[in-house]
Amino acid sequence: MTDSTAPKSVTLHDVAREAGVSLITASRALSKPNLVSDATIERVRAAVEATGYIPNLLAGGLKSRRSMTVALLVPSISVAQFVPTIKALTEALDAAGYQLILAQMGYDHAREAALLNTIISRRPDGIVVAGLLRSPTSREQLRRAGIPVVETWELSDRPVDMAVGFSHLKVGSAVAGYFLSRGWRRVAIATADDHRAAVRREGFLSTIGHDVPTVVVPAPSSLASGRRALAQLLEQDRRIEAICCSSDQLAQGVLVEAAARGLRSPEDLAICGFGDADFAAHMEPSLTTVQVDGHGIGDRAARLILARCRGETVPEPVIDVGFRIVERAST
Amino acid sequence: MTDSTAPKSVTLHDVAREAGVSLITASRALSKPNLVSDATIERVRAAVEATGYIPNLLAGGLKSRRSMTVALLVPSISVAQFVPTIKALTEALDAAGYQLILAQMGYDHAREAALLNTIISRRPDGIVVAGLLRSPTSREQLRRAGIPVVETWELSDRPVDMAVGFSHLKVGSAVAGYFLSRGWRRVAIATADDHRAAVRREGFLSTIGHDVPTVVVPAPSSLASGRRALAQLLEQDRRIEAICCSSDQLAQGVLVEAAARGLRSPEDLAICGFGDADFAAHMEPSLTTVQVDGHGIGDRAARLILARCRGETVPEPVIDVGFRIVERAST
DNA sequence: CTGTTAGCGCATTCAC
DNA sequence: GTGAATGCGCTAACAG
Numbered sequence: 001m002t003d004s005t006a007p008k009s010v011t012l013h014d015v016a017r018e019a020g021v022s023l024i025t026a027s028r029a030l031s032k033p034n035l036v037s038d039a040t041i042e043r044v045r046a047a048v049e050a051t052g053y054i055p056n057l058l059a060g061g062l063k064s065r066r067s068m069t070v071a072l073l074v075p076s077i078s079v080a081q082f083v084p085t086i087k088a089l090t091e092a093l094d095a096a097g098y099q100l101i102l103a104q105m106g107y108d109h110a111r112e113a114a115l116l117n118t119i120i121s122r123r124p125d126g127i128v129v130a131g132l133l134r135s136p137t138s139r140e141q142l143r144r145a146g147i148p149v150v151e152t153w154e155l156s157d158r159p160v161d162m163a164v165g166f167s168h169l170k171v172g173s174a175v176a177g178y179f180l181s182r183g184w185r186r187v188a189i190a191t192a193d194d195h196r197a198a199v200r201r202e203g204f205l206s207t208i209g210h211d212v213p214t215v216v217v218p219a220p221s222s223l224a225s226g227r228r229a230l231a232q233l234l235e236q237d238r239r240i241e242a243i244c245c246s247s248d249q250l251a252q253g254v255l256v257e258a259a260a261r262g263l264r265s266p267e268d269l270a271i272c273g274f275g276d277a278d279f280a281a282h283m284e285p286s287l288t289t290v291q292v293d294g295h296g297i298g299d300r301a302a303r304l305i306l307a308r309c310r311g312e313t314v315p316e317p318v319i320d321v322g323f324r325i326v327e328r329a330s331t
Numbered sequence: 332m333t334d335s336t337a338p339k340s341v342t343l344h345d346v347a348r349e350a351g352v353s354l355i356t357a358s359r360a361l362s363k364p365n366l367v368s369d370a371t372i373e374r375v376r377a378a379v380e381a382t383g384y385i386p387n388l389l390a391g392g393l394k395s396r397r398s399m400t401v402a403l404l405v406p407s408i409s410v411a412q413f414v415p416t417i418k419a420l421t422e423a424l425d426a427a428g429y430q431l432i433l434a435q436m437g438y439d440h441a442r443e444a445a446l447l448n449t450i451i452s453r454r455p456d457g458i459v460v461a462g463l464l465r466s467p468t469s470r471e472q473l474r475r476a477g478i479p480v481v482e483t484w485e486l487s488d489r490p491v492d493m494a495v496g497f498s499h500l501k502v503g504s505a506v507a508g509y510f511l512s513r514g515w516r517r518v519a520i521a522t523a524d525d526h527r528a529a530v531r532r533e534g535f536l537s538t539i540g541h542d543v544p545t546v547v548v549p550a551p552s553s554l555a556s557g558r559r560a561l562a563q564l565l566e567q568d569r570r571i572e573a574i575c576c577s578s579d580q581l582a583q584g585v586l587v588e589a590a591a592r593g594l595r596s597p598e599d600l601a602i603c604g605f606g607d608a609d610f611a612a613h614m615e616p617s618l619t620t621v622q623v624d625g626h627g628i629g630d631r632a633a634r635l636i637l638a639r640c641r642g643e644t645v646p647e648p649v650i651d652v653g654f655r656i657v658e659r660a661s662t
Numbered sequence: 663c664t665g666t667t668a669g670c671g672c673a674t675t676c677a678c
Numbered sequence: 679g680t681g682a683a684t685g686c687g688c689t690a691a692c693a694g
Contacts, residue, residue, distance in 0.1 A: 009476075011671055022681050027673065037679060052475065057452045058389050058398060059671035062686045067389060069432070069453075077418045080411075087408045090435045094446075099453060101400075102433045104421050115425075121388045122400075122430060144383065145340075223610035249610070256615050279554035279580070284587050342687055353665050358689060368663060390687035393670045666693075671686105678681075 010051045019047035030055070061123070070305055071101040071124040073115070075131060075194065078220045080249065081275045081294060082130050085152065088298030089128060096306050098125070107194065107219060112138045120145050126305035131196065132156055148308035150301040153292075154196055155320060162308075162317040164300045168196050171290055171323055172203025175244050175272055178325055180208070184242040184270060187212050190229035190250055192219040197246035200274070204244055213237050221246060226253015227260075234261075241270060242331070248273035248280045248289055255283065255330065270331040285329035292323045341382045350378035361386065392454070401636055402432040402455040404446070406462060406525065409551045411580065412606045412625060413461050416483065419629030420459060427637050429456070438525065438550065443469045451476050457636030462527065463487055479639035481632040484623075485527055486651060493639075493648040495631045499527050502621055502654055503534025506575050506603055509656055511539070515573040515601060518543050521560035521581055523550040528577035531605070535575055544568050552577060557584015558591075565592075572601060573662070579604035579611045579620055586614065586661065601662040616660035623654045 016026040021040060029036045029044035036044075047053075061067040070093055074082055090100050103119055105112060112135045119127065120141070126148040133139050133151065139160050142149055149161035154168065179187050189204060191197045193216050205211060213236040217225035229250065233240055245251035251273030255265055263269050265285050273280060273289035280287040300319055307314050347357040352371060360367045360375035367375075378384070392398040401424055405413055421431050434450055436443060443466045450458065451472075457479040464470050464482065470491050473480055480492035485499065510518050520535060522528045524547050536542060544567040548556035560581065564571060576582035582604030586596055594600050596616050604611060604620035611618040631650055638645050 013671080023671095024673075024682085025680060028680085031673085035679075040679080052472075054448060054476070055452045056393075056454060056671055058393050058454055059686090060673065062387075062389050062393055062671080062688090063673040065686080077421060078414055083409055086433075087435070090408060090433065094435065097449070099449065100433045102417075102421060102431045104418070104425065117385060118428070118430065121386045123387060123389055141383075145385070222613075224613040227613055252610070253613065256613065260615050279583070282553075282555040282558055282584065282587065284591050344687080354687095355666085355689075356664060359664085362689085366663070371663085387687055390670090391689065393672090393687080394689040396670075664694080666691105668689105668691085670689090673684105673686090675684080676682090678679100 010053050012053065012055070014051050015044065015047045015053045018051055019043045065123075066125055066309070067123045068097055069099050069101050069122065069124045070126040070128060070302075071103060071119045071122065073103050073105050073119070073127065073129045075105050075107050076220055077102070077104055079130075080220070080277060081247065081292075082153070084294035085130065085298035085301075088295040089302050090298075092299055092302030092306070096302075098306070109134050113141070116141060120147070125309050126150070128152060128301045128305065133160060134195070148305050150304050152297050152301050155318065159318060162304050162314060164297050164304065164319045164321060166292065166321050166323050167203075168199040169203035169206075171274070172200035172205075172244075173207040174203075174323075174325060175200075175290065176204040176207035178272070178331075179242050179244070179270075182242070182270070182331065186237065186239055186241045188233045188237065188240045188243045189214040189246075190217070190226065190233065190243055190254060191215070191246035192217055192221040192225075192250065194219040194246075197274075200246065213240065217250070221250040223249055223253040223256065226250040226255075227257040228253075230254045230257040230261075243269065243271055245271065245273050248275045248277040248287060251287055251289065251330070252279070252283060255285070255287070265330050272325075272331060276326055280326075281328065283330075288328045288331040289326055290323050291326045293321050296321055341384045343384065343386070345382050346375065346378045346384045349382055350374045396454075397456055397640070398454045399428055400430050400432050400453065400455045401457040401459060401633075402434060402450045402453070404434050404436050404450070404458065404460045406436050406438055407551060408433070408435055410461075411551070411608060412578065412623075413484070415625035416461065416629035416632075419626040420633050421629075423630055423633030423637070427633075429637070440465050444472070447472060451478070456640050457481070459483060459632045459636065464491060465526075479636050481635050483628050483632050486649065490649060493635050493645060495628050495635065495650045495652060497623060497652050497654050498534075499530040500534035500537075502605070503531035503536075503575075504538040505534075505654075505656060506531075506621065507535040507538035509603070509662075510573050510575070510601075513573070513601070513662065517568065517570055517572045519564045519568065519571045519574045520545040520577075521557065521564065521574055521585060522547055522577035523552040523556075523581065524548070525550040525577075528605075531577065544571065548581070552581040554580055554584040554587065557581040557586075558588035559584075561585045561588040561592075574600065574602050576602065576604050579606045579608040579618060582618055582620065582661070583610070583614060586616070586618070597660065597662050603656075603662060607657055611657075612659065614661075619659045619662040620657055621654050622657045624652050627652055 016023045151163045154165045215229040276291035482494045486496045546560040607622035
């Protein structure tokens with residue numbers, strides 16, 4: 001009865017003994033095979049099989065200072081818009097042997113600093129943020145930590161480090177311009193209460209040139225909140241011609257409510273969404289919306305982080321992926 | 332020019348020196364405050380502030396054998412059904428100081444073993460699987476690793492370790508029973524090609540008592556695939572009375588296509604979905620569906636893992652959360 | 663309540 | 679090609 005604890009897991013030490021080589025040779029055989037003779041590699045492989053060895057990346061990372069993880073901060077996991085980004089990020093990282101640590105920030109800025117601390121304490125090799133970091137202390141802390149950071153889905157004059165996104169101000173402005181070009185003057189906004197949507201609203205208003213009826217719903221917005229939003233907007237003005245919505249889910253709700261009230265789209269009411277969700281093209285009527293390459297954002301963010309991890313200097317640390325209005329039947 | 336590398340990050344050693352205490356006292360002041368005098372704690376806190384210290388959990392975990400992480404394996408991040416589960420899991424873990432490692436398995440079983448290896452190499456304190464692990468080698472490997480495992484969204488006679496889910500066979504059977512009770516005999520199925528949906532189909536057929544027209548679409552299913560599915564089903568039988576769909580997204584597509592073809596629901600065509608997505612209650616017509624407590628699944632899974640981490644024995648390692656049919660306007 | 667000692671499992675120097 | 683020593687940053691075990 002020497003030890004009292006769990007069944008000691010097999011370590012590289014055991015593999016080395018089994019293979020009749022030194023610890024470091026076993027290590028190299030697995031991680032740097034070109035430094036070791038083929039015969040040795042084969043014996044180490046066999047020993048791994050025999051012992052059922054699974055490396056401990058925590059131990060390796062401690063010495064090499066690379067955890068082979070990337071953290072992703074999202075405001076909420078329920079935001080459908082980010083799903084393609086998360087997916088692309090996961091896939092690109094996985095292909096490079098990296099794993100994703102998912103953290104939910106909530107829309108509460110106070111939590112930002114605390115969460116960031118627990119994230120940094122895992123020593124991720126990179127951090128991807130959906131949106132911008134708001135709290136200045138967080139931004140400063142992250143800069144000092146020296147961890148590569150990519151802010152996504154948004155651009156700023158002064159990113160913490162790198163950024164892949166687009167201008168929400170321009171999106172709002174573009175939708176307003178589109179509405180004006182169609183001759184709609186009685187326009188309105190249904191928007192979630194997140195920061196990016198608020199910036200789009202700003203852009204919209206500045207191009208329209210005056211304030212418009214607005215309903216704000218809690219993020220993440222949904223079909224249900226879209227229905228309520230239309231009801232409220234119609235109370236403010238029964239003769240609205242077109243509504244700019246901050247998400248396709250919201251727009252879908254507006255369209256459902258419109259149909260339920262006997263309003264036809266686009267004849268009685270034109271609707272524009274945001275995000276080009278998978279259902280947008282296939283609704284009835286199909287939804288005009290703002291298309292953003294969410295998958296591309298995740299993919300580029302991964303590439304930027306991975307490049308930094310390899311010590312490369314990134315030529316273009318701020319990438320504008322742009323957007324485009326996809327005109328469909330709802331307008 | 333003593334050191335050539337990066338700006339050495341501050342360690343607990345630095346904090347201890349700054350506070351004028353030993354290394355271990357500083358460690359305890361931060362992680363086990365009740366073993367240390369208040370005065371000392373205060374000095375250590377001040378030293379942490381002064382130095383900007385952020386702990387290194389990788390190092391701590393190496394010694395304590397607790398990584399404070401839990402891995403989640405999902406077939407695909409795009410499966411909307413799992414979102415509430417992921418959310419609940421993240422929140423419960425976060426509250427306990429644990430972080431989630433997200434891994435995407437794909438629907439390819441060959442990848443399962445390889446991915447599991449990279450997951451285990453991070454030494455998570457627990458693993459949550461959306462669905463069951465299919466590959467027997469993976470199951471065996473996981474058992475030997477001695478890591479707490481919770482399989483979710485499904486139950487089996489022989490779980491790897493723990494499980495939180497429900498019987499998909501019973502779901503299919505219940506929907507069939509409901510259809511029969513309404514007198515519908517010309518029924519059909521629109522289903523994604525994932526395993527759980529296939530089991531529901533089995534249950535449906537066994538209760539109906541004979542084969543029925545079926546369209547299988549690739550997972551994850553969508554509104555678009557629902558539209559196509561209805562088109563194909565109507566080619567097989569123009570007089571279908573009711574369709575059982577494997578997701579609410581699919582059901583929504585079927586309803587859109589039905590409306591586009593001038594078919595009214597439920598008069599001409601009754602539809603049942605699965606999952607009770609947030610939009611199901613608010614569509615027009617509102618969607619009859621099978622409600623499952625996805626949030627509860629994530630929450631319970633987290634509790635099971637955390638209990639195991641605390642060394643508690645779990646009284647009920649297999650939890651059936653059940654389901655219920657929510658009857659709405661589409662039937 | 664506090665400190666000393668000894669590692670956790672591996673990868674980075676250096677040697678040969 | 680291979681190996682021996684050393685320590686990454688922290689905590690468990692024992693002393694005081």
